[in-house]
Amino acid sequence: DENSPPTPFLFARIRRVVPLYWLATLVMAAELAIAGMPPGARRIASALAFLPQGNAGPTAMGLPLLAPGWSLHYEMGFYLLFAATLVLPVRWRTPLLSALLLTLAAIGSAQRSAWTSPILIEFAAGMWIGEVWRGRATMRAVAVGGGLCLIFMLALHAGLMDRIRLFAGTLAIAAMVWTLSREPVTRRPRLEALGDASYAIYLTHLLVMKPLFALTAGAVPPAALMLPAAILGIAAGLIVHRQVERPIARALDPARIRARSRAGTPRPSVRATP
Known part of the structure; x- marks a missing residue:
């Protein structure tokens, strides 16, 4: 909504991006710890705070704990800048931010x-x-x-x-x-489902593929695993989208939060008058 104030806009973006990224990052930290390569607390905190390690980028050495998160660092930074332009007239936002x-x-x-x-x-x-x-x-x-x-x-x-x-x-x-x-x-429900789950697939595919390649190292040529790994990564992303991402989004829906807040507010008692 181009007329949205900055705060609701940022909350909507945080609700969409942050919870699943945090969860995937912590799962990656657990995988590394199990593999005997526990990440330091500073690295985990930097990843959760969207702070790049060095020169962030797809080929940089300073990738976050969960490698696909490098693009989310830019995305969250852009959202902050865009939110600041929401106080300006619509016609000025894109030229000035560009x-x-x-x-x-x-x-x-x-x-x-x-x-x-x-x-x-x-x-x-x-x-x-x-x-x-x-x-x-x-x-x-x-x-x-x-x-x-x-x-x-x-x-x-x-x-x-x-x-x-x-x-x-x-x-x-x-x-x-x-x-x-x-x-x-032409609307294609299956393709739309993949599109809806694209963020979950993006974040979780490495969580599935890395253990697969590690467990089969030396036994199966990596090239032979590419297709099964891709299918497994997509399937895992679809499951995470339906069982994790959507429930989190529903729980953080502003309307539901307001409803829960109203339900938890004690109402003043009404005493009967004699």
């Missing part, structure tokens, strides 16, 4: 850190995809803006093909989403 993200990426060209990665540009692209989706911006405007951003990045780092690929890929995704939004979509 400018801030590009500025951070530019700073990262001189002083690389987890919070100044070029990955931040993907979040800016996502906001503009949303603008197109809602009809508040045309694809031409997004393409022009994307081209200017690409020139900006090239001016900072001529010859760095990783950043060219990063932004070109972002524009390709934006074009794909725009195209699909204008095509008739």
